[in-house]
Amino acid sequence: MLVRDEGNFSKSINLIIIAVTIIVLLLLPRYISGYYIRLFTAIFMYASIAQAFNLMSGYMGYIPFGHVMFFGIGAYVTAIFMGRGLNFIVAILLAALVAVITSVILGFPVLRLRGHYFAIATIGMNGALMSVVQNFTDITGGAMGTTLPIIAKPPALVYNYFYLAMFSLMVFTTLLVYFIIHSKFGYAIRSIKANEDAANSMGINTTSTKVITWAIAALFTSLAGSLYGYWMSFIAPEEVFNVMISVNTIVMMLIGGAGTILGPILGSFIIEVVSEFAWSGFMEYHLAALGIATIIIVFFVPRGLVGTIADLRNRKMVKIKQ
Amino acid sequence: MSENNIILDIRAISKNFGALRAVDQVSFQVHKGEIIGLIGPNGAGKTTLTNLVTGDLKKTEGEVFFKNCNITNMKPFQIARIGITRTYQVVKPLEGMTVEENVLVGSLFGRENRSNNLAHAQKIAGEIIELVGLDKKKNFLVSDITLPDLKRMEFARVLAMEPEVVFLDEVMAGLNPSEIEESMKMVKRIREDKDLTIIYIEHIMKAVMSISDRIIVLHHGKKICEGPPQEVCNNPAVVEAYLGKKYAKEVINN
Numbered sequence: 001m002l003v004r005d006e007g008n009f010s011k012s013i014n015l016i017i018i019a020v021t022i023i024v025l026l027l028l029p030r031y032i033s034g035y036y037i038r039l040f041t042a043i044f045m046y047a048s049i050a051q052a053f054n055l056m057s058g059y060m061g062y063i064p065f066g067h068v069m070f071f072g073i074g075a076y077v078t079a080i081f082m083g084r085g086l087n088f089i090v091a092i093l094l095a096a097l098v099a100v101i102t103s104v105i106l107g108f109p110v111l112r113l114r115g116h117y118f119a120i121a122t123i124g125m126n127g128a129l130m131s132v133v134q135n136f137t138d139i140t141g142g143a144m145g146t147t148l149p150i151i152a153k154p155p156a157l158v159y160n161y162f163y164l165a166m167f168s169l170m171v172f173t174t175l176l177v178y179f180i181i182h183s184k185f186g187y188a189i190r191s192i193k194a195n196e197d198a199a200n201s202m203g204i205n206t207t208s209t210k211v212i213t214w215a216i217a218a219l220f221t222s223l224a225g226s227l228y229g230y231w232m233s234f235i236a237p238e239e240v241f242n243v244m245i246s247v248n249t250i251v252m253m254l255i256g257g258a259g260t261i262l263g264p265i266l267g268s269f270i271i272e273v274v275s276e277f278a279w280s281g282f283m284e285y286h287l288a289a290l291g292i293a294t295i296i297i298v299f300f301v302p303r304g305l306v307g308t309i310a311d312l313r314n315r316k317m318v319k320i321k322q
Numbered sequence: 323m324s325e326n327n328i329i330l331d332i333r334a335i336s337k338n339f340g341a342l343r344a345v346d347q348v349s350f351q352v353h354k355g356e357i358i359g360l361i362g363p364n365g366a367g368k369t370t371l372t373n374l375v376t377g378d379l380k381k382t383e384g385e386v387f388f389k390n391c392n393i394t395n396m397k398p399f400q401i402a403r404i405g406i407t408r409t410y411q412v413v414k415p416l417e418g419m420t421v422e423e424n425v426l427v428g429s430l431f432g433r434e435n436r437s438n439n440l441a442h443a444q445k446i447a448g449e450i451i452e453l454v455g456l457d458k459k460k461n462f463l464v465s466d467i468t469l470p471d472l473k474r475m476e477f478a479r480v481l482a483m484e485p486e487v488v489f490l491d492e493v494m495a496g497l498n499p500s501e502i503e504e505s506m507k508m509v510k511r512i513r514e515d516k517d518l519t520i521i522y523i524e525h526i527m528k529a530v531m532s533i534s535d536r537i538i539v540l541h542h543g544k545k546i547c548e549g550p551p552q553e554v555c556n557n558p559a560v561v562e563a564y565l566g567k568k569y570a571k572e573v574i575n576n
Contacts, residue, residue, distance in 0.1 A: 184438050187427050194416035201376060202483060203402035203431035259418075 010313065025167060029160050037159045041231065043272045045224050050249040050256070050264035051173045052220040057250075058258035059181060060213050061193030062111070065119045066126030067247050070099045070218040072241035074225025076133055076140060079148050079235060092226040099222030100215045107211040114196070123243060128242035145236030148229050154198035162231045170265065171226065173220045178261050180216070189213055193259075251290055254297045257304025266305055328437070329354045329519050330406075330487055335374050335384030337367075337503075337543075344370045354488070355441055357513065359534030359551070361527070363564050366540040368523045369411055372489045377401045388487070402436040406478040408489035409476040411523075415464035421471075422460040425478045432483025447482055453515070454478045454508060460485050469504045470501050481512065487519045494526050502526060506533055527565070531555070539564060 029037050052190065059062045077095035082088060110121045134143040141147075151158050180186050188209045191199035200206045229235045248271065249264075256267025275286065301308050330352040337345040345367040348500050352358055360368050373379040375386055377398040393401055404444040416424050419468045425447040431439070451460050454474045459467055464475065473493050480488055490509070506529050513520055524530045530537065530551070537554040539547040547554050554560055561567055 003411075056517050103543055184443075186431050187423075187430055190419065191416050191427050194418055195414050197378070197398075198414035198416060200398045201378065201408060202479070203400055203433070204427075205399050259571065283352070 022171065025038055026164075028179075029163050034156060034159055037163050039272065039276055041159070041163045041166045043269050044163075044170040044229060046249060046252060046268035046272060047170045047265045048166065048173045048224045049221050049245070050179055050252045050268050051170070052217040052224075053246075053249050054253050054258060054260075054264045055177050055180065055189070056213060056217040058253055058260070058263070059177075059186070059193060060210065062104035062114075062188045062210065063119045063250070064122040064214070064217075065243060065250075066122030066124070067221060067249075068241060068243060068245040069122070069126040069129050069216065070103065071225035071228070071245060072126075072129065072133070072237070073099045073102060073218075074222030075229035075235045075240040076225075076237075077222075078226040078229050079141075079146050080139060081278075082148050082230075083146070088230055092223065092230075096219050096222050099218045099225075103215045103218035104211055107214045108207070111207065111210040111214065126241055126243060126246075130237050133237045133241065140237070143237060145234060145239070146216045148233045148235070150233050151230075162227065165227055166224075166231075169220070169249075174261065174265065176216075176220075181261070185209070247290070249296050251297075252306055254294060257306035257308070257310075260304065260306040260310065263304050263306040270305075327353045329389060330375070331387040331390075332375065333385045333387070335371070335386065336382045337370055337374055338382045339380060345374060345540075345544050348540070348543070348545045350538055350545065352519060352546060354486075354519055355517065357522055357533055359537040360521055360523045360540065360565065361530055361537060362527070362540035367543040368540055369491055369500035370543075372491055372521070372523065374407055375401075376406060376489065390508060396440075399431075402432060402483060402485075402525075405433055405484075405486040406489075407432070407480045407483050407485040407487075409473070409491055409493055410482055411491040411495070413469070413472045413476055415472055419466060419497045420461055420463055421456055421467065421475050421478075422447060422451060422553040424464060424475055425460075425482045428482035429484075433485065436484070450478050450482045453512065455480070468500065469496050470505075473497070473505075477508075479511075481516060485518070487521070487547065489521045489523065491523045492525065494524060494529055502529055505529075509533065527569070 021112055025040075028040065032040075049067075053064075053067060056067070074092075074095045077098045078088070078091045081091035086094075106125055110118060110125070113121055133140045136142070151161070181189070187203045188199065188206075191202070191204055192206055192209060196206055225240060229240070249268075252267035252271045253264045254267070255270055256265065257263030297304065303311060326352045332352075334347045334348055334349050335345060336343065336347055348367075348371060350358075360371070362368055370379065373548065374381050377393075377396055377400070381394060385392060387393065388404060388406060390574045391404075393404065395405075396404075416427060419427075426443055429443040429446040429450070430438075439550060448457075448460075451457050454477055456471065456474055456478060459471060464472065467475070477490070477493060494505050509520070509522075510533060512518070521522065522530065522534060524563075534551055536549060537547075537551050538545060539554060539557075539560050541559075546563060547557045549557075
């Protein structure tokens with residue numbers, strides 16, 4: 001029998017491990033080269049998106065394959081406003097606002113769909129948005145892409161900035177998801193995944209819960225997109241609206257553990273490191289390996305690494321009690 | 323009973339599924355504190371009627387009033403918030419959560435204007451889990467408990483929502499005779515405890531007869547009879563449609 005048990009002892013150990021990890025990661029840029037700083041920045045970026053995705057699918061059970069559209073919105077709206085002379089902070093906030101408004105407007109019709117239909121509808125929306133960006137050449141720079149202002153500081157310092165910014169985004173996203181899940185609203189989210197009809201008949205306004213959750217996920221994804229655009233200082237529609245970004249984050253979330261708080265972070269670390277070191281040797285098999293890995297996870301470790309470890313731990317505790 | 327005692331007033335509601343009229347112009351009134359038995363052959367429209375009142379299905383015709391307030395076009399979550407809840411014939415537990423969490427969701431949401439405090443909701447959930455006798459299994463995942471326990475859990479979840487009117491849709495189906503006995507005692511005890519009005523859908527005649535104040539019989543979507551248990555058993559139309567002559571005699575003699 002599987003019984004839930006969160007011992008206080010293991011909880012405090014977890015907290016210590018997390019605190020140490022955060023301090024180490026904060027100090028890390030002093031000791032590693034620019035290459036590794038960029039790698040870690042990418043890991044943090046993916047972890048933030050995977051965490052936003054986790055709230056939406058790991059906890060609520062809706063899988064928005066086209067979720068990358070908010071990444072693209074974040075990057076492009078930031079680029080457009082910075083191109084008009086606004087500073088980065090204003091541009092990133094405007095981009096977040098645009099992403100949230102878009103998610104709410106699209107959410108009301110599309111969140112009526114369930115399962116595959118919802119997933120596919122979001123892919124369609126992402127495709128539509130991408131072609132809008134490709135064709136409004138005057139504003140967006142069209143299919144050729146557009147540039148963002150380059151920060152006039154030494155590159156090493158700039159990389160450090162983005163390292164810290166992405167790291168803060170990841171920590172902030174994770175904390176927020178943690179607090180949401182442990183609140184009343186979190187129970188509404190989890191009830192929707194568990195059984196949407198039952199949730200509705202228990203007094204949960206499922207429609208507004210779904211739309212708000214998607215808006216939160218869109219907000220964090222767009223923040224990651226804005227930072228990415230400014231970091232790269234060049235973006236193209238086929239790059240930032242690439243569905244493969246969604247697919248990557250889904251795999252990261254699944255490997256780490258969907259519906260667990262640390263899963264998406266662990267997953268993005270594993271996938272990014274593996275793809276950096278192992279797959280660069282055989283680029284052409286990259287996608288096949290990703291696909292096979294996903295199938296294996298879904299069949300054999302559906303709860304992901306963190307989820308499976310937690311299950312094993314709980315089982316052990318139950319045995320000890322008995 | 324006086325007019326202002328009416329808590330639920332169902333006025334000529336109907337439901338069409340394509341050409342099939344699943345519920346046909348059914349009207350009845352429920353008084354506060356009553357237990358109404360809703361019986362009828364398979365496919366008579368009992369569950370559909372429940373779904374119409376709780377908003378799970380849209381009504382083709384007719385209106386529903388709760389305490390003189392028109393709730394005809396409300397959504398299920400709104401109806402739950404004003405105090406009408408139901409259990410499901412085919413149980414709908416919140417998978418992946420424990421028994422305690424399931425009941426906790428009921429006490430967190432459910433009736434409107436209640437505390438948002440998690441600790442308070444947890445306390446209520448704990449009390450109700452004890453009331454239905456599930457305290458030993460409260461930390462079990464719902465996928466790990468038996469069907470009778472799942473039905474208890476659903477009942478607990480409904481109680482945690484602090485409703486006034488509860489539809490119990492075949493809470494005893496699949497239970498053995500001793501479990502039925504136990505379940506009946508529990509329903510009676512809790513009704514008095516919580517001052518509930520219950521609409522009780524059941525096939526097990528013994529249970530319905532002993533527990534109900536009034537019985538309503540549906541057949542082919544129409545209400546064919548309404549009255550106290552003894553009277554309903556003697557009604558020729560009910561005997562013809564549902565009980566059968568031999569069984570009717572047995573029930574009356576008991």
